[in-house]
Amino acid sequence: xxxxxxxxxxxxxxxxxxxxxxxxxxxxxxxxxxxxxxxxxxxxxxxxxxxxxxxxxxxxxxxxxxxxxxxxxxxxxxxxxxxxxxxxxxxxxxxxxxxxxxxxxxxxxxxxxxxxxxxxxxxxxxxxxxxxxxxxxxxxxxxxxxxxxxxxxxxxxxxxxxxxxxxxxxxxxxxxxxxxxxxxxxxxxxxxxxxxxxxxxxxxxxxxxxxxxxxxxxxxxxxxxxxxxxxxxxxxxxxxxxxxxxxxxxxxxxxxxxxxxxxxxxxxxxxxxxxxxxxxxxxxxxxxxxxxxxxxxxxxxxxxxxxxxxxxxxxxxxxxxxxxxxxxxxxxxxxxxxxxxxxxxxxxxxxxxxxxxxxxxxxxxxxxxxxxxxxxxxxxxxxxxxxxxxxxxxxxxxxxxxxxxxxxxxxxxxxxxxxxxxxxxxxxxxxxxxxxxxxxxxxxxxxxxxxxxxxxxxxxxxxxxxxxxxxxxxxxxxxxxxxxxxxxxxxxxxxxxxxxxxxxxxxxxxxxxxxxxxxxxxxxxxxxxxxxxxxxxxxxxxxxxxxxxx
Numbered sequence: 329x330x331x332x333x334x335x336x337x338x339x340x341x342x343x344x345x346x347x348x349x350x351x352x353x354x355x356x357x358x359x360x361x362x363x364x365x366x367x368x369x370x371x372x373x374x375x376x377x378x379x380x381x382x383x384x385x386x387x388x389x390x391x392x393x394x395x396x397x398x399x400x401x402x403x404x405x406x407x408x409x410x411x412x413x414x415x416x417x418x419x420x421x422x423x424x425x426x427x428x429x430x431x432x433x434x435x436x437x438x439x440x441x442x443x444x445x446x447x448x449x450x451x452x453x454x455x456x457x458x459x460x461x462x463x464x465x466x467x468x469x470x471x472x473x474x475x476x477x478x479x480x481x482x483x484x485x486x487x488x489x490x491x492x493x494x495x496x497x498x499x500x501x502x503x504x505x506x507x508x509x510x511x512x513x514x515x516x517x518x519x520x521x522x523x524x525x526x527x528x529x530x531x532x533x534x535x536x537x538x539x540x541x542x543x544x545x546x547x548x549x550x551x552x553x554x555x556x557x558x559x560x561x562x563x564x565x566x567x568x569x570x571x572x573x574x575x576x577x578x579x580x581x582x583x584x585x586x587x588x589x590x591x592x593x594x595x596x597x598x599x600x601x602x603x604x605x606x607x608x609x610x611x612x613x614x615x616x617x618x619x620x621x622x623x624x625x626x627x628x629x630x631x632x633x634x635x636x637x638x639x640x641x642x643x644x645x646x647x648x649x650x651x652x653x654x655x656x657x658x659x660x661x662x663x664x665x666x667x668x669x670x671x672x673x674x675x676x677x678x679x680x681x682x683x684x685x686x687x688x689x690x691x692x693x694x695x696x697x698x699x700x701x702x703x704x705x706x707x708x709x710x711x712x713x714x715x716x717x718x719x720x721x722x723x724x725x726x727x728x729x730x731x732x733x734x735x736x737x738x739x740x741x742x743x744x745x746x747x748x749x750x751x752x753x754x755x756x757x758x759x760x761x762x763x764x765x766x767x768x769x770x771x772x773x774x775x776x777x778x779x780x781x782x783x784x785x786x787x788x789x790x791x792x793x794x795x796x797x798x799x800x801x802x803x804x805x806x807x808x809x810x811x812x813x814x815x816x817x818x819x820x821x822x823x824x825x826x827x828x829x830x831x832x833x834x835x836x837x838x839x840x841x842x843x844x845x846x847x848x849x850x851x852x853x854x855x856x857x858x859x860x861x862x863x864x865x866x867x868x869x870x871x872x873x874x875x876x877x878x
Contacts, residue, residue, distance in 0.1 A: 342872075344865055345386060345407040350875055351861065352382040356439045360432035375417050380425045381436065382411050388858045391836035395419035395426070426851070427842055433853035437693070438718065440857040444689055445722035447869040451686035452716050454816070456753040457708050458684070458824035459701045460831075461677045463839040464664035464848070468676045471656040471666060472531070524659065531657035539655065579638040583631040590622040663845035667699040678840065678848055682856070683712040684823050688863050690856045691715040695849045701757035709752065709768050716748040753820040764800035772817045775805040785814045831859055 339345060352358065361377035386407065387398050399419040401408040444450055570578050601612040622628055658664055658676060666674045681704045683692040692711035696704060752771040754763075759773050774781060775797075785808070797805070807813040831837050835858070842851050864870035 339406055339410055343407070344862075345410055347865055347870055347872065347875070348382050348386050348389075348861070349411060350872070351440075351443065351870070352385065353378050355443055355875060356381075356436065358432075358436075360435045361429065364428060364432070375415060375421065375425075377425075379412060379415065380417070380422070383408070383417070383422070384426060384854060385858050385861065386411055388835065388837065388855060389862050393837060393841050395423040398422050426854075427847055429850050429854070430846060431850075433850040433857070437853040437857040437860075440860050441689065441691060441715065442718060442722040444860055444864050444869070445719040447864055447874055448723065449685075449687055449864060449867075449869055450689055450691065450719040450723070452691075452719065452748045453750040454686045454753065454819050454823065455691065455712060455749055455751070456684050456820045456824035457705065457712070457758065458682060458755065458820075458828070459704070459757065460680050460682065460828045461667050461669055461675060462680055462837075462852070464658075464661050464676045464678055465840050465843050466658050466660035466664050466676050468666065468674065470658050470660040471676070472528075472659055527659050527662055531659055531662040534662060535655055535657050575638040576635070576642050579631070579635040583628070583635045586625075586628045586631040587622050590625040590628055594618045594622060661843040663697055663843075663848070665697050665699060678845075678852075680852055681708050682824075682827065683708055683715070684827050686819075686823060687867075688823075688826055689860050690827050691719065693852065693856050695845065695852050697845065701755075702760050702763065705754060705758040705760070705763040705773075706766050709766070712749065712752070713768065720748055751816060753817060753823065755820065755824075759801065759804075761798040761800050764798075764804055772808065772813065772820075773804060774817065774820075775801060775808060778817075778821070781808050781814060781817065784809050785811065827859055830863075831855060835859070 358378055358381055361381055365374045365377055383398065383402075387393070387401070390407075392398055392401065396419040398408070399417065399422065402412050402416050403409070441450070597612065597616070597618055601617075605611045623632075656666070658666075661676075664676050664678055667677045667679060669675045669677075679696045679698060679701070681694045681696060681701070682690050685691050692708060692715045694704065694708060694711065698704070749769040752769050754771065754773045755778075756774040756776055759775060764771070764773060776784075784805075808817060835855070837855055840848050840851055842848055861870070
């Protein structure tokens with residue numbers, strides 16, 4: 329990224345843009361971006377990937393996420409002009425580069441994190457995990473139910489069949505009448521309606537798979553609860569009321585048992601009657617002959633009625649559940665989800681999971697499509713341990729010795745994540761017995777809202793955890809009632825929430841510009857890498873002198 333000599337006089341030498349240019353050009357491995365550069369084909373050569381990366385980082389750091397605004401600023405803003413070095417990429421080029429970056433952005437995030445570690449950042453004594461909802465580039469009104477998606481998919485198939493038949497009749501089989509020569513077709517061209525139909529088909533397939541998985545899980549749950557109820561009754565214990573989710577299973581078993589018992593009586597009478605006749609006797613008395621088939625026997629009818637009632641109640645419960653939480657997908661961005669937010673209502677969003685170090689670096693991150701946080705504790709803990717090892721390998725060994733003062737981990741090698749992370753903090757959204765007991769460093773997971781924890785600490789006679797809480801949850805609640813425990817947990821808010829506030833309020837990034845989990849993940853890696861890089865700049869760790877010091 330060679331700049332014309334006159335451009336070096338546009339901005340003072342201590343301007344942050346020079347640091348961004350120097351970091352991208354000389355201190356990051358951008359080979360992943362260069363691998364996608366177009367070379368050796370017809371047309372103008374592609375822009376320097378280093379220049380495009382620096383442009384995106386600088387733009388996102390200055391509250392600019394629109395590719396059209398980036399194009400205008402490259403022509404009117406000195407800092408953007410210096411980064412471009414006299415080139416003026418248009419908004420299509422910028423948008424295409426950003427959307428096609430993919431895994432290269434994950435490499436950029438790791439490279440920036442390693443650079444920050446080399447500069448002495450990445451304090452791992454206390455780290456915190458938190459989730460943040462980021463609005464997707466899709467409208468809530470674009471959500472469609474399973475029934476509506478099925479209807480739209482059938483409608484699209486019918487329209488395509490009708491169009492194909494009309495074109496075949498007018499132009500011949502396989503012809504449209506306006507074909508573009510093969511050598512002039514763009515491999516990336518795609519009709520908007522065809523793309524929409526593809527998203528509809530994908531959303532429908534995902535919803536059907538989700539429905540099937542939920543139904544299978546419900547059947548397994550019914551079978552397990554019905555089995556426990558049956559075992560207690562067989563053992564002579566009072567089984568209690570039938571669990572709501574197992575009523576159908578239990579009623580079906582009782583109906584089958586009543587029908588089988590009556591049919592056994594009928595078969596026994598027929599067998600004895602046939603044996604008596606075969607022995608030359610007159611046969612059994614007609615007065616003892618079963619008068620009706622098994623299904624008409626009174627106890628069988630009663631058991632069948634109970635089964636019908638259980639099925640009706642199950643259908644009603646399923647209908648209410650569907651009304652309360654309708655199963656739907658967004659046809660603009662099928663990977664995004666409707667998620668509840670603090671200010672009430674729902675938002676079409678992604679849930680980003682982030683682990684933050686004591687000095688404000690995002691060391692591990694993941695974009696998810698699940699509104700809840702609890703299932704992401706172990707995956708993010710694993711990512712944080714890997715990131716800690718990555719940080720330790722990039723900074724001087726002397727820094728690792730004091731990386732996690734007070735760590736209680738069994739391993740004290742000073743190079744692996746388990747011993748480098750002293751304390752792992754998370755709010756009550758991550759509370760579960762499994763998360764409290766899984767392997768890893770010491771942790772504090774809130775057992776309630778922060779204000780309740782503070783009140784419990786001030787009042788030792790406050791209510792104890794519910795009797796339904798597991799032993800690990802009860803132990804954690806007792807630990808958080810101590811002054812030492814609540815003092816350590818108080819760090820969570822500052823550590824975990826500060827990067828989120830910086831991204832949303834200072835960088836002004838509240839919504840993704842791309843769509844689809846893969847592209848959104850790449851954009852989020854760019855956002856978090858930008859946060860980390862400018863954290864190093866604003867704290868004084870990243871300077872021209874630091875970059876030139878071996």
